[in-house]
Amino acid sequence: MNTFRIGGVHPQDNKVYSANKAIIDCPLPKQAIIPLVQHIGAPAVPVVEKGDKVRAGQLIAKAGGFVSANVHSPFSGVISKIDSTVDAWGIRVPAIFIDVEGDLWLDEIDTTPALVRSGILEPKEIIDRVMAAGIVGLGGACFPTHVKLMPPPGKKAEVLIVNGVECEPYLTCDHQLMLEHGEEILVGIQLLMRALDIKRAIIGIEKNKPDAIAYMQKLAGRVLGVSVKPLNLKYPQGGEKQLIDACIGRQVPSGALPIEVGAVVDNVATVYAVYEAVLKHKPLVERVITVTGKNVAKPGNYRVRFGTPLSDVVALAGGVPEDTGKIIGGGPMMGRAMNNIDMPANKRVSGLLFMPQEESRRVAPENCIRCAKCVSSCPMGLEPYLLARQAELEMWEGMEAHNIMDCIECGCCTFTCPSHRPLLDYVRMGKATVGGIIRSRQAAK
Amino acid sequence: MDKLIVSPAPHAHSGDSVRRNMLLVIAALLPAYAVSIAAFGWGALITTAISVAACVLCEWVIAKFVLKQQSTIGDLSAVLTGLLLAFNLPSNLPWWIVLIGAVVAIGVGKMSFGGLGQNIFNPALVGRVFLLISFPAQMTTWPLPQGFNGSYVDAATGATPLAAMKEVVKGNASAVNKLPELWDTFIGLIGGSFGEVCAAALIFGGLLLICTRVITWHIPVSILATVALFSWIATPAGMEPHMFISYELLTGGLLLGAFFMATDYVTSPMTPWGKIIFGIGIGLIVMVIRIWGSYPEGMSFAILIMNACVPLLNKIRPKRFGEKKK
Secondary structure, eight states, rough: OOOOOSSOOOOOOOOGGGTTTTOEOOOOOSSSEESSSSSSSSSSSEOTTTTTOOOOEEEEEEOOSSSSEEEOOOSSEEEEEEEEOOTTSOOOOOOOHHHHHOOOOOOTTOSSSSOOOOOOOOOHHHHHHHHHOOOOTTTOOOBHHHHHHHHHHOOOOOOOEEEEOOOOSSHHHHHHHHHHHHHHHHHHHHHHHHHOSSSSSEEEETOOOHHHHHHHHHTTTTTTTTEEEEEEBTTTTTTTHHHHHHHHHOOTTTOOOOOGGHHHHHEEHHHHHHHHHHHSSSOOOOOEEEEOEEEEEEESEEEEEEEEHHHHHHHHHSOOOOTEEEEEEEEEOOOOEEOOOOOOOHHHHHHHEEEHHHHSOOOOOOOOOOOOOHHHHHHHOOHHHHHHOOOOOOOHHHHHHHTGGGGGOOOOHHHHHOOOOOOHHHHHHHHHHHHHHHHHHHHHO | OOOOOOOOOOOOOOOOHHHHHHHHHHHHHHHHHHHHHHHHHHHHHHHHHHHHHHHHHHHHHIIIIIOOOOOGGSSHHHHHHHHHHHHHHHOOOOOOHHHHHHHHHIIIITGGGGGGTOOOEEEEEEHHHHHHHHHHHHOOOOOOOOTTTTTSSOOOOOHHHHHHHHHHTOOOOOGGGOOOOOOHHHHHHHHTTTTTHHHHHHHHHHHHHHHTSSSSSSSHHHHHHHHHHHHHHHHOTTTTTTHHHHHHHHTTTTTHHIITTTTSSSOOSSSSHHHHHHHHHHHHHHHHHHHHHHOOHHHHHHHHHHHHHHHHHTSSSOOOOOOOOO
């Protein structure tokens, strides 16, 4: 089996626009806004005050709990205010404003491109540095990485699965990162294997990236226990549960975490960040994002410091195309539509996709013809047509009984529906309510 | 960039549509239709024209004046219903009977439930069974294939292979001689409802639907396998099992029903196992009617009876991700 076993769809990958475009550094902005919620969990708490001078790589807000992440300054400059901002998802969050003066890093940080191979590090040391560097999953969920490296008592990781699938159409940032920083990623993998005390790692890459597969295979050949798994194209292969199924043939049970089947999954960009944090002492202050679309003048992969206005990156890519009807943060399957591009870059946004007007508008829904395509495409084995109907009728118990909380919101059902029904919209609404009911029931116990 | 559209994900779509699916089914029916026109001449053309036109008109009128909603004839489902109804009629049926069948199919079978997607029973079969019960003589007088020769209404008629099969089953072994050559049933040189005669074209069309993923294999395969198994067990004296199985599979409405009628999205189950049980049920019922019932053929009844079981079969759930085997 070279793919996951249940459901899935085959959207056009549209990676041609930005594939194999070398990563370009985005220039520093004059003013930066650093959101303090760039991860799942509690907001980070500022440790600087207005007027403080900071250097690049300096901690400016510390994690607000175990499931939270440190935030560092990507620039040197002066804190102009501590306030709030609207982030790329349109949510108001606390933020630190910096007047950027330059690019002066803390002394211990190594910003040279020289490759550092692993020294002798204790697992705890690696985990501490990952935690200190504010690393979160860069695949999209932004779950703090150190939490994954500390399995709960009684659970033991057996295999590290590295996510180089990039199954979202259009996006190419992970692909390009593998091509340009494959060696660093391999070192990062070894660090994570050491931190988790495991002997095996699998890099999952879809077959639409043959150059990345060949390159990573060449590199992995030199390291004991690391292998590359070429995967047949199918969305949502980059989903954590789907990838584990595709790579090691184990299915994470409903409601459980990957550690239940002995797996830890990390995105290639996260692994690269781990390498930088542990061996170069560089915290997570930047990421590669893909700016793309059918009519974008210079689609490509851009390295952006967090806090830089997204409009700066867009300007670098040739500006907003004339007939843009929708701007999506992320890919077309799970990305979020944005109403402007003035928000700052953060750990979450992996791409900016400009969709032409004619592809932006939804088609009017028709009656459900009960073709069952949503059922056969659902990678979690749910019945989207039924869940959507139950959500319409507010049948919460029925939705819970039909495992609505298993939904990973991949969008296969809406994608495949010949009647253009907004199935996932309803399921998402239902999920929110049912989730609330479950939580309050647990709280009452 | 005047206005940006903000809507929830996903922002991409497969490009599939109701109309595309209906068009593909219609396209898959065309090979069988070509054979029917060659075999039954004007009858096949005129019956189809009346049936399709009446179905579309009936849907338009009901949507506009009764339900007062946007007309849905653009999705081509009414055209398909008209075509399938016609395929299930003898080619020499008087025009006004065809008209009644079409009005019942769309009016009662589909629109009375609220239109596309809401109906419980296959509309074309509702129309056909209504006609079969109301006009039993006309509905069971089968013209023989004779191309465009002469007036289609007064065409020479004869028994269908299934009628001869029934005699064999009832113990009259000499009726075997009334059966046409097996090859003729495969290429369509037999009497019957005009769309069902050519097994070869129907199988080709059915495979086309499976290959283009309009339908899945579950329903047709389970129907045909059940019928084959049942006929093997119930082979009557005087016939070789393989011959009996072949005639049961290739004649009557079985192939048309298995590939094109039972697979109707709206009236078939949603999950793989539901579909398989649905198919087995149809196979069993059709064989029971063919062997012990008073009608020589029972495909329409079998599908309609199993249609009624679909809400129950939809209680069967698909295999969930990470579900533990019990």
